[in-house]
Amino acid sequence: MSILNPKKELLTELKVIELLKRANLSITAPRKNILSLLLKEHGPFTVEDIIRRLPKNSCDQATVYRCLNQFVESSLVATTFLEKDIARFEFNDPEHHHHHIICKICKKIESLHDCLIDKIEQGLKKKGYQDIEHRLEFFGICAQCTKP
Amino acid sequence: MSILNPKKELLTELKVIELLKRANLSITAPRKNILSLLLKEHGPFTVEDIIRRLPKNSCDQATVYRCLNQFVESSLVATTFLEKDIARFEFNDPEHHHHHIICKICKKIESLHDCLIDKIEQGLKKKGYQDIEHRLEFFGICAQCTKP
């Protein structure tokens, strides 16, 4: 627990435990560390980012992957794939479903607090972005797979 | 050249050569085969799909990857990433920019001829899709990277 801000730390810890319980995940050190990290900073973070922020040598990278997959599975965490072969993770607040833009050159990532293509692209142009492209994919369960 | 439809084959061949020239790519057998395949069927196709459709042992998989990357680079081909770690490719007709839906269960992919989220999701529900999610990412060049 931090010496500087014991109260806030404690609140985060309690919230993390509550979230893990609701997700039916047992309370372990790696899970608490990873989830509270994602709760404190917005992200999205690569696994490398996350390990860098975790207490040094506090857990294996396989554990980080396993925990993140479980969090995604139980909707605690959302994923983005802004660069090929690099998954990024952020805490999934269902009230604030949103998307991201990455700069094709410097790879800076920004979160967009909105979800309508044209409107977003107009806003991005005003912000100085050029050569904007988007990728939009849908995922669902088709009629055939619903029937039986 | 096909015995059944020599005219159509010849036209495709000419179109393919024209497209390669416009893209400043030299005219080679693998490039012609891959591009004409993508011109004939809509896709999107994985590299495995493409190799299966190519004349048996007609070229190495490394060549397929290299050609596809060049095609993407010169905007002849568009990519989609509907499943993690699996790239799919289709001919990029700029007049028909569109997106896709994949079934979470059977992985069937459908092309959507439109680009507005709400409208698309309504249409998909009418078609029998359930549990629809989408992924929307933007890519651009940020203000800082534009200046210097």
Add this chain to the structure above:
DNA sequence: GTATATTTGCAACTCGCTTGCAAAAAACTT
């Protein structure tokens, strides 16, 4: 506290995809 079930660390492995290099083919030159 003990028994049972779950999770972790480690190292080996998987799998799309990429790459170095010599041989082959295309493009350019005359």
Add this chain to the structure above:
DNA sequence: AAGTTTTTTGCAAGCGAGTTGCAAATATAC
């Protein structure tokens, strides 16, 4: 059309994010 230069190809080895099998460690249930 033949010779020269440049590009592309095939092959096999390599890369790297992510996964997995298993024994030891930890959490949960009783």
